[in-house]
Every structure is written in structure tokens, then in C-alpha cells.
Amino acid sequence: MGFSNIMDSNSYSGGSAAEPLIAARQQVLGPAYRLFYDRPVHLVRGEGCYLFDADGTRYLDAYNNVASVGHAHPHVVDAVSRQLATLNTHTRYLHDAIVDYSRRLLATMPAPVDQVMYACTGSEANDLALRVAAMHTGATGVVITADAYHGNTAAVTAISPSLGGATSLGPHVRTVAPPARGAGRFADEVADAIDDLQAAGHGLSCLIVDTIFSSDGVYPDPAVLAPAVAAVHAHGGVFIADEVQPGFARTGESMWGFDRHAVVPDLVTMGKPMGNGMPVAAMAARSEVLAAFATGVPYFNTFAGNPVSMAAAAAVLDVIDSERLQTNAANVGTALREELRRLAADHARLGEVRGAGLYLGVEVLTGAGEPDRAAARWLVNTLRERRVLLSVCGHDGNVLKIRPPLVFSMADLDWFCSEFAAVTADL
Template identity: 75%
Template sequence: MTFSNIMDSNSYQGGPGADPLIEARSTVLGPAYRLFYERPVHLVRGQGTKLYDADGREYLDAYNNVASVGHCHPHVIDAVTRQLNTLNTHTRYLHESIVEYSQRLLAGMPAEINQVMYACTGSEANDLALRVAAMYTGATGVIVTHEAYHGNTEAVTAISPSMGGRAGVGTHVRTVSAQLGRDEIAAAIADLQDSGHGVSALVVDTIFSSDGIYPDPFVLAPAVAAVRAAGGVLIADEVQPGFGRTGAGMWGFTRHGVVPDLVTMGKPMANGMPVSAMAARAEVLARFADRVPYFNTFGGNPVSMAAAAAVLDVIEDQRLISNAATVGGDLRAELTRLAAGNPRVGQVRGAGLYIGMEVLDGAGAPDRETARWIINAMRERGVLISVCGADGNVLKIRPPLVFSMSDVDRFIAELTAVLASLDK
């Protein structure tokens, strides 16, 4: 079976085994699905930053950004329940909620981005963005980072090297490092032009999460300028850094001082309800909109819109962007303190509540095996994290936006104990 860096760096490696639920799952779902951890967690309940398994054990969730405003937030539950009790249908009927939500969403974007279209998943939103970009530019060539993940439709799997390695990307795709070096961007542009694909888009996750979490805010603007000079557009994939995650505003691209041509979003948008979106400059969208009568059966349905609006309410009312900056800064400082003088820990990188921490071997090289051991040791101590990066050695810490200082204390206490047990 093909190794997927994003899927298999923290996946369950056993077979069906003795656990009847794992066996039943494997039988009915087949081998393509993955489970986390050497001992998969059977979750039955969640509340805020906590999750609970079938035996009643509590876990601190330091990984899930889908339930971005906390698991089972009562305001989101109430909004969804009210709408389910009233109406749920598709977007070919008039309904106020999709208009009201769109106005609110776009009000938080740069003025140049003034239209929005809906789907159900980030994969669909990125797929749509690629179609819009190709129709606008007349080109098909795409530039992504070496370990990018942008979804799992056929089109976006082709621009997601973390799914199956760089050899698995499309012939119209060129990869560059997360540092977006001037020379490598120029080389990618030239190669796409020479091969006849032209330059359609640079697609980036603005925290470069799958590459290992690189928050440098100065690398994107020069790359965007080069791509636009070659006729391409910027697609900012905000599925992971968006909705206040980085603590510097609603969108990750704001930190970079750029205004995208297309912005995609999904996972945290409705706290677990399926909804995603692609926001666009009207002039970029126009050619596609004039030629394609777009429709998505469930995209933008009233129940999902109610959930998405409730998430915006919570972000605003609980000041979660400020919380991400403050609590995330405290967590990053504590992790940096842990790293100081510890030869098994490298850089601590991140912004807001999206943080990566490198794990190294005794010689200072990336250590995938030990990183995997750490996340499983943390799981055994009741804290859930994952890994990312080309070498699978960067601890991926991405808790719900309601993470508190007391959650930081618990996290640091458990990680301190785990790191202390290394090499014993």
C-alpha cells in the first residue's frame, strides 16, 4: 500500500486484531481508511477542549480544528437544532440565511474579494478554485509546496504531494519548498511555460501546515508577484489557518500582507457541520460564472449556514482570535522553554494556536520514529496531538480555539513527562 505522509505518519499499523470494532470497521470500510495511534481511540463524547472514550476516560484535545470553537458548543447546537426544526433544502430556493452569512463572511475579507460560492468540503472548494483559475487564466499549470495537502478529489489529489509523494502529483504541477525561494519559484514558472501548461495558480496553505508549519510572513508576497507576472493567480487555502487560527486576524493570508484572488475554506467553518466555501474577486470568477451553471446540492443549505453563522458569533463573542494569540503565545513560549537545552527537540514554530515542534535524534537529524513514539505516549497520558512535515518529525499542535491557560498547563506537564522519559 502506498505510504501517505499526511495519512500514515500517525496511523494505526495493526490489522483487524482482537478489537471487534476495528475488525468490523475494516470489513465494511475497506483498507483505504486510516485510524490514528498505535491504540486507536474510541471516542463517544466531547465538550469544549475535552473528549471522552467509551470507558469514560478524558482526553485533552490538542489536535482537532474541525470543532474550532470547542466540541458540542451550545450556541452552535441551538442554532442547528432550530434550523432543523424549521427547514433544510438546497440553494435553488430563496433563503435569507445564505445571503446574510455571505455578507457577513465577505465583510471580514479584503474589499477586493466580494463573491462567494459554497460546497461541503475543503476538497470541493479547492477543486472549484482550480476550475475557476484555469478558466480565468487559460492555463493549467499549478505550483504547490513539496508536502502540500489540498484535498482528496482527483483534481486536488494531483496537487497534494503529501498524499503519495511528489511522484504522485500531476504532470501540470510543480513543487517548491515552503520557503518559496525566488529562484525555485522562477524555475517552476519557466518549466510550466516551457512544457505548455502555462501558469494558472500558486496554491498555498498559508501556515504551510503539511510542510511542517512555517509561519514566516515575508515569503509569500514575492512569490505571488512572480506568479501574477506570469499570468497566474493566488489561491489561499484557509481550510487550516482560517477562522482565527493564527491569532493575527480571521485569515492566515493577512499575516503575509497579500490579497488572494481566490480563498478556500472548510473544516472549522461550521464546527463539524459539512460546509465549505470559495470566496473570489468578481473579475476572476466572472468567466467561470458566465459559462458554468454551478450547483452543489448540500453546499450552503440552511442548516449548515445556521451552524456557520453560529461559529462566527462564538468567535466574535468569546474573542477567540485574541484567545488564539494570547494562549497560543503562552503555549509556544512554554514549548520553547522545554526545547532549550534539550538535544532531542529542535525548532518550535507557529502562530496563534497552530504550533509545530521538531523532534530530533542524537545527531540532530529529523527523527520520525521518536516523534511517532511521543504522540502515542501523549495519547496514553490523555493528550491528543499528531505529526506533520516531510520527515514526519514535527509535533502538530492544533487545539480548538477555546484552549485555555489551564489546558496549556496540563499539556506542558504531560509533554514534560514524556520528553523526560526519552532514551531511558
């Protein structure tokens, strides 16, 4: 089986002593699925930032942006339950909720982004965005970062090099290095990729990036995107901001990752945190960019925008506002970043600590200062045994990915840092 950087850097590798549930899962689901950790966790319940296994053991969730406003948040649970008991159907019937929610969602974005279409997953939203961009530009060429992940449909697998394995980039795709070397270098590489696409006859359809560059290793510098987006627009292309990772107040500085970069996207995609675990995703757009697709292709997605999913999504916005979770992400995230930098300064095996709000990456290095994939995996699994859950990212699988629910508190920070310090002391 081929190695997938994003799937296998922290995956269960199996063995003869597999638990019955693992063996049953493998039998009925097949080998494509992955589990986290050398010793997978059997979860049965969640509450806020905490997860509980089948034995009742409590874990600190420092990884989950799906249940972004906290596991089993009562306001979301109530909203979904009430709507499910009332009506759930598709969007070819009228219902108020999709219009009400769309207005609220678009009000969080720059005025030029004025229309929205719905899907069930971030993969579907990115697939839709590629179609919209291609019809608007009349071109197919796509520029991405070298370890991007944008989903798992056929179209977005072709722009997701971090999937690895038997997948391969499409001939219409060009990669650029993540923005670790400054805004000018990133923009230059994007411009070179555009030239290459045009020379090959593909033209430029779009640049699509996750605006915290999460799968590339977490690169939060807010100066890097604007020059690259300017180059894309100068060549008639579209900029797609993939907000599945940094969106919905995750960075603390803004509701959306692209806001930190002071750019206005042509298309915005979102998914995981949108419904706090319910399957709902969306693509927001400038209406003039959407026009060719919207007038030429009848779009329908059976479950997208259904009343129950809209109830969940609206409840998430309620909680972000009422519990001031963007402010919490900024305050707790800053404190966590400062504490991790303090710990890293005293440890030769810990490198740069990067991030914004409650999205952080910590480099793990060899004694010679090189990326250390094995040590990062050891840290993740040792922390799992100490009931703290996180994962890894980056080209070399050596960046610890810390991305807890937005309700992560200062008490949770203390728990995390206490265990982190204890484990890194043994590195």
C-alpha cells in the same frame, strides 16, 4: 499498501489483536481508511477542548481544528437544531441565511474579494478554485509546495504530494520547497517553477498554498508569500489561499492566514473549521477572476449552502466574536509557544518550535540533529496513553502538530505542558 505521509505518519498499523469495532470497521469500510494512534481511541462525547472515550476517560484535544470553537458548543448546537427543525433544502430556492452569512463572511476579507460560492468540503472548494483559475487564465499549470495537501478529489489529489501511495502529481504540476530558507529563496523557486511550466506548454494557472504551510511542517514566516505572489501575478497567474488550516482566527494575529502575509488573494478556500463539524466549505473570489467560470458554467452543489449548514457557519462567527477567540488564540498560543521553546532549549532531541496562535509545530530530532520520525511517533503515542491527543506533520513526519480548539485555555496549556515535559524527559 503505499505509504502516505499525511495519513500514515500517525496511523494505526493493525495487528491480530484488533478490537471487534476495529475489525468491523475494516470489514465494512475497506482498507483505504486510517485511524489515529497505535491504540485507536473510541470516542463517544466531546465538550470544549475535551473528548471522552467509551469508558468515560477524559482526553485533552490538542489537535482538532474541525470543532474549532469547541466540541458540542451550545450556541452552534442550538442554531443547527433550530434550523433543522424548521427547514433544510438546497440553494435553488430563496432563503435569507445564505445571503446574510455571505455578507458577514466577505466583510472579514479584503474588499477586492467580493463574491463567494459554497461547497461541502475543503476538497470540493479547492477543486472549484482550480477550475475557476484555469478558466480565468486559460492555462493549467499549478505550483504547490513539496508536501502540500489540498484534498482528495481527482483534481486536488494531483496537487497533494503528501498523500503518497499510488497517487501521483499531474504533469501540469510543479513543486517548490516549503519556505524554510527565507522569502527570496521561496520566490525564486516559484519563479523557476513558472518558467518550467511555461516551457512545457502548460502556462501558469495558479499558485496554491496553505498559508501556514501545515503539511510541510508549519512555516509561519509572514514575509515569504508576498514576493512569490508578485511573481505569480507578473506572469498572469492566480494566487489561491487555502485557509482550511489557518483560517477562522486560528493564527491569532488575524482572521485569515493570508492577512499575516500582507497579500490579497484572488481566490480563498475554506472548510473544516467553518461549521464546527457540520459539512460546509466555500470559495471566496475576486469577481473579475470568477467571471469567466460564473458566466460560462452553471454551478450547483445539492448540499452546499443549505440552511442548516449556514446556521452552523453563522453560529461559528458569533462565537469567534463573542468569546474573543482570535485574542484567545493569540494570547494562549504565544504562552504555549514560549513554554515549548523553554522546554526545547533544555532538550537536545527537540528542535525548532514554530507557529502562530494556536497552530504550532515542534521538531523532534535524533541525537545527531537529524529528523526523527520514529521518536515523533513514539511521543504522539505516549502522550495518547497519557490522555493528550496531537499528531505529526512535515516531510519527515518528525514535526509534532499542535492545533487545539480555539477555546484552549491557560489551564489546558498547563495540563498539556505538564504531560509534554514528562514524556519528553523519557525521550
